[in-house]
Amino acid sequence: MDIFERDAAYVANTYGRFPVQLVKGRGEYVWDESGREYIDLGSGIAVNTFGFSDPVWIEAVTAQLDQLQHASNLYYTDPCVRLAEMICQKTGMSRVFFGNSGAEANECAIKVARKYASDKYGPARHNIITLKNSFHGRTIATLAATGQDVFHKNFGPFPEGFLYADANDLDSVKDLMDENTAAVLVECVQGEGGVVALDKDFLTGVQKLCRENDSLFMVDEVQTGNGRTGWLYSWMAYGLKPDVFTTAKGLGGGLPIGACVIGEKAKATLGKGDHGSTFGGNPTVCAGAISIFQRLSPELLEEVQKKSQYIFDALNGAPGVLGVTGLGFMIGIETAYPVQQVLAGLREKGVLALSAKTKLRLLPPLCISWEALKTAVEAIREVCAP
Numbered sequence: 001m002d003i004f005e006r007d008a009a010y011v012a013n014t015y016g017r018f019p020v021q022l023v024k025g026r027g028e029y030v031w032d033e034s035g036r037e038y039i040d041l042g043s044g045i046a047v048n049t050f051g052f053s054d055p056v057w058i059e060a061v062t063a064q065l066d067q068l069q070h071a072s073n074l075y076y077t078d079p080c081v082r083l084a085e086m087i088c089q090k091t092g093m094s095r096v097f098f099g100n101s102g103a104e105a106n107e108c109a110i111k112v113a114r115k116y117a118s119d120k121y122g123p124a125r126h127n128i129i130t131l132k133n134s135f136h137g138r139t140i141a142t143l144a145a146t147g148q149d150v151f152h153k154n155f156g157p158f159p160e161g162f163l164y165a166d167a168n169d170l171d172s173v174k175d176l177m178d179e180n181t182a183a184v185l186v187e188c189v190q191g192e193g194g195v196v197a198l199d200k201d202f203l204t205g206v207q208k209l210c211r212e213n214d215s216l217f218m219v220d221e222v223q224t225g226n227g228r229t230g231w232l233y234s235w236m237a238y239g240l241k242p243d244v245f246t247t248a249k250g251l252g253g254g255l256p257i258g259a260c261v262i263g264e265k266a267k268a269t270l271g272k273g274d275h276g277s278t279f280g281g282n283p284t285v286c287a288g289a290i291s292i293f294q295r296l297s298p299e300l301l302e303e304v305q306k307k308s309q310y311i312f313d314a315l316n317g318a319p320g321v322l323g324v325t326g327l328g329f330m331i332g333i334e335t336a337y338p339v340q341q342v343l344a345g346l347r348e349k350g351v352l353a354l355s356a357k358t359k360l361r362l363l364p365p366l367c368i369s370w371e372a373l374k375t376a377v378e379a380i381r382e383v384c385a386p
């Protein structure tokens with residue numbers, strides 16, 4: 001049996017995979033089992049911040065592996081504390097809970113919101129408002145938080161208390177907000193929802209409503225975070241200040257991490273025994289994450305913004321391109337051809353990209369060179385043209 005047949009025979013059939021077996025990568029380049037080279041515009045879905053097998057990250061991870069690969073959370077370890085300290089110092093937040101994925105980070109945020117509200121106002125105040133077309137994860141609670149019916153089918157009943165407002169419609173949030181609203185959770189750029197950057201006025205309005213109601217304003221930075229949008233976190237691009245934000249994916253650079261980052265208001269909400277995760281704050285993962293986080297410099301972010309502008313300029317109005325949306329290196333492209341056809345055409349030309357709903361989605365590694373970027377963008381223009 002070849003790998004496609006063995007995968008079908010033994011791996012749970014939950015992914016629509018591309019017919020490519022990847023075996024080796026370096027930076028923005030990756031090779032399949034036949035030795036064919038591709039330029040990568042997907043970053044393992046916003047994970048490989050500095051590309052494949054980034055040598056700085058490898059060194060940080062292997063050095064830590066050689067010291068202490070894991071310790072339980074019953075002990076202190078330096079990488080966990082150092083990473084939390086760095087995140088708080090760069091964002092003005094106060095506490096970090098580490099888990100292993102975006103969904104787990106959002107689960108923690110939901111627990112923080114409910115406990116903050118319950119401690120102060122009683123258990124009836126447990127509602128979390130999220131947005132239609134959002135995506136917050138695949139666990140039962142984060143599926144409930146996800147405002148897309150398509151993900152809910154077959155998996156109910158869900159935990160109560162999730163209400164869905166229309167994105168970019170402040171009245172819709174107002175209508176749902178009341179004395180039982182613990183929090184509002186938003187993505188500034190809806191990634192899985194089709195790379196939709198929300199309006200600044202709307203998000204500023206939601207933050208204001210939250211402040212007035214003492215409901216926590218929470219931002220999901222799982223996909224948008226860690227430099228992806230050309231800002232350290234997307235709430236910074238919008239001039240917001242969340243009470244809680246969550247992140248994952250690109251923070252780890254290739255090892256699993258999730259972080260629920262809590263601001264001043266709710267910093268004392270979680271106490272001993274309120275939450276936990278065996279691998280949360282694992283020293284090896286955190287050592288790798290430190291090596292990623294400390295390279296998210298203003299110069300790098302500026303370079304991402306410049307390269308993003310180049311992509312927008314080169315593709316906006318190109319033949320067969322119906323529109324370009326997004327922020328930084330999180331880009332959605334509406335194409336005249338069906339997106340799966342575009343992706344197949346790009347593979348033929350040695351470029352790997354992604355889709356989000358009907359759009360072509362680009363999430364290049366932040367370190368992509370101008371040369372690789374220009375080659376990839378030219379391939380997109382050629383494949384999209386009628």
Ligand code: PLP
Binds near residue numbers: 137192
């Ligand atoms: N939140 C957002 C905005 C995401 O894009 C994703 C994953 O794509 C998640 C949460 C879930 O993250 P994970 O797959 O790490 O659980």
